[in-house]
Structures are given as structure tokens and as C-alpha cells.
Amino acid sequence: MAKAEIGLVGLGTMGSALALNIADKGHSVAVWNRTHSHTEAFVQEAGPLAERIVPAETHADLVAALAEPRAIILMVPAGAPVDEQIAALRPLLGPDDLIIDAGNANFRDTSRRATDSGGPFLGIGVSGGEEGARHGPSIMGGGERAYWDRVAHILKDIAADYEGTPCATWMGEKGAGHFVKAVHNGIEYADMQMIAETYGILRDGMGMGYDAIADVFAKWNDGPLASYLIEISAKVAAATDARTGEPLLTVIADSAGQKGTGRWTAVEAQHLGAAIPAIEAAVAARNLSAKADMRATGEELFGAGPQPMGPNAPSLDSLEQALMAGKIMCYAQGFAMINAASDEFGWALPLPEIARVWRAGCIIRSAMLNDMADALAEDPARNLLFAPFFADKVRAAAPALREVVIAAQAAGIAVPALASGLAWFDTVRTARGTADMIQGQRDFFGLHGFVRRDTGESGQHGPWAS
Ligand SMILES: NC(=O)C1=CN([C@@H]2O[C@H](COP(=O)(O)OP(=O)(O)OC[C@H]3O[C@@H](n4cnc5c(N)ncnc54)[C@H](OP(=O)(O)O)[C@@H]3O)[C@@H](O)[C@H]2O)C=CC1
Numbered sequence: 001m002a003k004a005e006i007g008l009v010g011l012g013t014m015g016s017a018l019a020l021n022i023a024d025k026g027h028s029v030a031v032w033n034r035t036h037s038h039t040e041a042f043v044q045e046a047g048p049l050a051e052r053i054v055p056a057e058t059h060a061d062l063v064a065a066l067a068e069p070r071a072i073i074l075m076v077p078a079g080a081p082v083d084e085q086i087a088a089l090r091p092l093l094g095p096d097d098l099i100i101d102a103g104n105a106n107f108r109d110t111s112r113r114a115t116d117s118g119g120p121f122l123g124i125g126v127s128g129g130e131e132g133a134r135h136g137p138s139i140m141g142g143g144e145r146a147y148w149d150r151v152a153h154i155l156k157d158i159a160a161d162y163e164g165t166p167c168a169t170w171m172g173e174k175g176a177g178h179f180v181k182a183v184h185n186g187i188e189y190a191d192m193q194m195i196a197e198t199y200g201i202l203r204d205g206m207g208m209g210y211d212a213i214a215d216v217f218a219k220w221n222d223g224p225l226a227s228y229l230i231e232i233s234a235k236v237a238a239a240t241d242a243r244t245g246e247p248l249l250t251v252i253a254d255s256a257g258q259k260g261t262g263r264w265t266a267v268e269a270q271h272l273g274a275a276i277p278a279i280e281a282a283v284a285a286r287n288l289s290a291k292a293d294m295r296a297t298g299e300e301l302f303g304a305g306p307q308p309m310g311p312n313a314p315s316l317d318s319l320e321q322a323l324m325a326g327k328i329m330c331y332a333q334g335f336a337m338i339n340a341a342s343d344e345f346g347w348a349l350p351l352p353e354i355a356r357v358w359r360a361g362c363i364i365r366s367a368m369l370n371d372m373a374d375a376l377a378e379d380p381a382r383n384l385l386f387a388p389f390f391a392d393k394v395r396a397a398a399p400a401l402r403e404v405v406i407a408a409q410a411a412g413i414a415v416p417a418l419a420s421g422l423a424w425f426d427t428v429r430t431a432r433g434t435a436d437m438i439q440g441q442r443d444f445f446g447l448h449g450f451v452r453r454d455t456g457e458s459g460q461h462g463p464w465a466s
């Protein structure tokens with residue numbers, strides 16, 4: 001066999017699906033995995049695609065199997081495994097050979113590796129889970145443009161297709177691709193949390209059964225909420241546990257896992273001074289969900305939170321509208337954070353292109369993204385909420401969001417992401433806020449000074465200053 005066009009390290013869920021996708025699109029790929037028996041099993045199960053897959057037992061075998069200049073994709077867990085693979089491969093590679101970290105990495109690590117990993121390096125965010133990786137993910141590239149151009153033909157071949165446009169875009173230098181992927185995941189967290197909160201209202205507040213809840217989500221997926229996450233939520237609610245015959249959701253422990261991308265986004269938002277409260281609420285909700293013992297003790301001490309909503313239950317239409325408003329807010333906060341990072345890091349991140357690259361293949365793909373791309377193309381710096389199309393939508397849906405949040409809170413049903421979305425909305429439409437009190441307090445205890453509203457003078461003090 002001729003030398004392979006590209007290499008891939010890490011044949012787990014994502015790496016094996018990506019390798020099959022690459023081979024399926026007619027490209028030859030050499031693969032290496034830490035546990036070699038997994039490589040052997042992978043090739044055996046690849047069927048006819050195996051003719052374009054070269055298994056490698058050692059790093060040296062992998063490098064020898066590749067055409068020069070080489071390009072090797074890493075699909076291993078973030079952090080030390082990525083550095084270890086770079087350290088193992090670099091001495092075997094030539095100065096032009098490219099390493100591409102396609103896992104979820106902290107963009108600060110990617111920026112560091114772009115300069116100190118000993119050779120050409122790209123960090124690309126890949127979204128779409130196993131199915132996306134196998135048949136067409138959304139790809140957010142970062143690093144030197146020339147390195148991206150070297151592999152873009154393969155990445156565009158394997159990416160999702162949105163009406164003839166491949167969902168694979170170069171975002172900018174260094175960690176730009178992984179930054180955009182992290183914010184994508186932050187939006188994913190917030191959207192998932194809002195859907196879970198709505199499920200809680202349907203289940204605990206309105207006493208609906210799982211099949212009925214599945215039908216509600218399935219119906220919503222035919223309307224403005226149409227999105228991958230609503231679609232799969234209907235399927236999750238409808239699923240049956242093979243062992244007990246009960247609805248699957250009754251046997252899944254209510255403690256959410258997380259691998260770190262949502263947390264990275266929340267931490268980075270603090271560095272940037274970007275307000276992403278719905279995403280932060282979703283990260284906090286996952287943290288609290290994992291504290292099952294604490295929640296059980298709390299229920300014993302204070303009584304169960306959720307109560308039936310009775311006649312105060314919102315209509316299904318109100319819930320749909322509330323979720324739609326919330327979803328717009330998740331994206332609006334995420335795009336605003338991307339915009340802030342673009343300025344801070346000098347990236348010129350292409351906001352309309354980011355909305356376009358998310359239209360297919362990725363976990364947050366949604367019918368709304370096309371309109372978001374249009375709104376961001378009109379004015380990338382304007383918050384999405386203020387784009388006329390979305391302002392009209394939120395103006396119409398905000399009363400439903402308020403009704404739902406009030407009804408949920410009255411019934412003791414925690415809706416932290418929906419409530420934070422509403423609070424964010426109320427905050428950004430309040431020209432005269434309450435931070436005058438904070439400035440007064442800061443000046444009182446620390447002589448920090450304040451700005452006078454009437455004259456614009458800064459460095460002013462209250463009567464406590466002598
Ligand atoms: N699952 C998903 O939906 C998505 C995951 N990602 C990202 O893709 C990357 C891979 O995730 P995923 O495929 O789900 O993970 P898996 O756990 O399914 O697979 C992990 C892979 O990495 C290898 N690996 C683990 N630790 C090391 C190490 N220290 N050194 C070398 N190889 C190692 C494993 O090899 P071995 O067989 O020997 O254990 C395996 O091939 C992660 O960065 C993840 O965040 C990105 C988008 C979506």
C-alpha cells in the first residue's frame with residue numbers, strides 16, 4: 001500500500017469513528033492506539049474500509065506509514081495524554097510534520113503547544129459525538145493558517161455538509177479553534193440544562209409520564225425549537241430499560257458527568273469579564289447534581305422541593321415559548337463571549353462563520369442558527385438579542401419565560417438556567433440598574449471612588465470620606 005495520507009492516534013469513541021469517516025471519504029489513514037489489541041479489533045471490524053486503514057503497532061510504525069510532510073491527528077483525552085503523545089511523536093517527525101489535536105483541549109494549552117511543541121501544530125474542535133465523527137462532524141480549526149490549508153481538503157471531506165457547504169472552518173491562530181469549541185460546549189451545557197429543567201416541570205410539576213414527555217419534545221422538534229438536543233431528548237424520554245422494562249429515565253442516576261469544557265468556558269468568561277450566567281448556572285447545576293448525598297439529606301431536612309403545580313401549571317405553548325427564549329439567550333451569551341475573546345486575543349473570530357459551521361454536524365445544531373448567522377453577518381459586535389429578528393422573538397416569548405420561571409419557583413422546582421436567562425434579560429433591559437449601591441458600598445469601605453451620573457466626574461467620594 002502507498003503511504004497513508006494522514007495518521008490518527010487514539011481509537012476510542014471519537015478516534016475510531018473519525019478514522020472510518022476518513023477512510024470512507026477515500027483517504028488512507030494510518031492508526032495507532034495505546035492498547036494495540038483495540039487497533040487490531042478496529043481494523044477487523046472496519047470491513048471494506050480496512051483497505052484504506054494502516055494499523056501501526058508503534059509510534060515509529062505510524063510515522064513510517066505516512067506520506068511526507070506528515071499530518072497526525074490526536075484523539076485522546078485532554079491534558080497530559082496530549083503532551084505525552086506529542087513528546088513521543090515529535091522526535092520521530094520531520095520539521096514540517098504536523099500534529100493536530102482534535103480532542104477537546106483547553107485553548108490555553110493549545111496556544112502554548114502552537115509555540116512550544118517542537119513543530120507545526122493545529123488545535124481543532126470537533127463536535128457531533130460518535131455519529132457526527134463517523135458521518136460528518138462540525139470542525140473548528142485553530143493554528144497557523146498554512147497548516148490548516150495543508151489538511152483542509154481532508155477535514156472538509158469528512159465534515160458535515162450544510163446545503164453544499166462543509167462545516168469545517170479555520171477560526172484563527174493558536175487556540176482559536178479550541179476556544180470556539182469550548183464556548184460551543186458551554187452553550188451545549190446551558191441548552192441541555194434548560195431542556196432538563198423543562199423536563200422537570202413536565203414530570204414533577206405537571207405529573208406527565210415519560211411517553212407523554214417524549215411526545216411533547218418530539219412535537220417541539222417540528223417547530224421553532226427544532227434542534228438535535230430537542231430531538232434526542234424526545235428519544236431519551238421514550239427509551240425503555242431493557243432489564244426492567246421501565247422508562248430508561250427512571251433508572252439513570254440523576255448525577256451529570258462533565259469532562260471540563262463547560263467549566264473551562266465559565267472560568268474563561270470570568271477572565272474575559274463576559275457575562276454568561278446561563279452557562280455558569282448550567283455548570284453549577286451539574287456540580288450540584290453530582291452531590292446526590294447532599295441532596296438526599298436536604299430533602300430529609302427540608303422536605304422535597306418539587307410540588308405539583310396544579311392550576312398554576314403553564315401551558316405547553318408557554319413552555320415551548322419559554323424554552324425558545326432561553327435557547328436564544330444561551331447562544332446570545334456564547335456569541336458575546338466569543339466576541340469578547342476575539343478582541344482580547346486579537347483573533348478576528350468570524351462570528352457569522354461560527355454560526356454557519358454549527359448548522360450541521362454538531363451537538364448544538366439548531367434551526368435557529370441560520371438566522372443567527374444572518375444577524376451576526378449584519379453586525380457581529382451587536383448582541384444577538386438586539387438583532388431585530390431575535391429581539392422580536394424574545395419580546396414575544398419573554399412573558400412565557402417569566403410565567404414558567406414564576407410557576408416553577410412557586411412549586412419548588414429548581415430552574416437555575418431558565419431563571420438566570422430571565423434575570424440576564426431583565427438586567428440587559430434595565431438602563432438604571434442597582435450598581436450605584438455597590439459603588440457606594442465600595443467607596444464607603446475602601447474609598448474606591450465613584451462616577452457622578454450628573455456630571456460624569458470620576459474619583460468622587462461620599463460624605464464618609466474626610
Ligand atoms: N465522546 C464525545 O462525544 C466527544 C469527545 N471529544 C473529545 O475527543 C477526545 C477523545 O474522546 P473519546 O473518543 O470520547 O474518548 P474515549 O475514552 O472513548 O477514548 C480515549 C482514547 O484515548 C486513548 N487514551 C486514553 N488515555 C491515553 C493516554 N494517556 N495516552 C494515550 N492514549 C490514551 C484511549 O486508548 P486505549 O484504547 O488504550 O484506552 C482511547 O483510544 C477527548 O478529548 C474528548 O473530550 C470531542 C467531541 C465529542
Ligand SMILES: O=C(CO)[C@H](O)[C@H](O)COP(=O)(O)O
Binds near residue numbers: 129261
Ligand atoms: O465535546 C463533546 C460534545 O460536544 C463531548 O461529548 C464532551 O465530552 C461533552 O462534554 P461533557 O462530557 O462535559 O458533558
